[in-house]
Amino acid sequence: MIMPAGRPLLLPANPKFIAMTLVLGLLANMLLGLLGWRGLPDVLAIVLVFWIVYQPRRVGLVLAFILGLAMDVHESSLLGQNALSYVVLSAMALAMQRRLLWFPLREQAVQIIPLFVIASLLEWVTRLIVHDALPHWSQLFAPLLQAALWPLVGALLLAPQRRAFDPDNIRPL
Numbered sequence: 001m002i003m004p005a006g007r008p009l010l011l012p013a014n015p016k017f018i019a020m021t022l023v024l025g026l027l028a029n030m031l032l033g034l035l036g037w038r039g040l041p042d043v044l045a046i047v048l049v050f051w052i053v054y055q056p057r058r059v060g061l062v063l064a065f066i067l068g069l070a071m072d073v074h075e076s077s078l079l080g081q082n083a084l085s086y087v088v089l090s091a092m093a094l095a096m097q098r099r100l101l102w103f104p105l106r107e108q109a110v111q112i113i114p115l116f117v118i119a120s121l122l123e124w125v126t127r128l129i130v131h132d133a134l135p136h137w138s139q140l141f142a143p144l145l146q147a148a149l150w151p152l153v154g155a156l157l158l159a160p161q162r163r164a165f166d167p168d169n170i171r172p173l
Helices: 015-035 043-054 061-075 081-095 105-131 137-161
Strands: none
Touching (some): 043 061, 043 137
């Protein structure tokens, strides 16, 4: 793939760093769930979509399904509810992965909004079918908060991959 002009080359992502960020995202979701705060963004979904966009060969749909099952077990919800929304979210992110990489993080956030909205709607519909309960009004803003956090999370997760600025005229990279 040809890099857009003006973008620095990135170092390869360390698989241990990817695994650590996914585990931290899972723990952050679990902590927010234990505190009982509604309407907060799904941190694991943001990190999962980020790695699917930037490292599609290392993070895929199977991992999204496993992490979704872990969230289902933690929330004591219908088994497969979060797994379904994470897999659909990951599949949509994988479908638009090549297009997203051409844009900076701020513009990616605008294009990611429909993905988070569809995943939230899918989760709400399954909850409505099973529990016969409507989502809380504050949960309607969670996809917008997730998209707003996209540039911040992206900058944090890309930081270890950025090359140090070394103005050397001998090396072309």
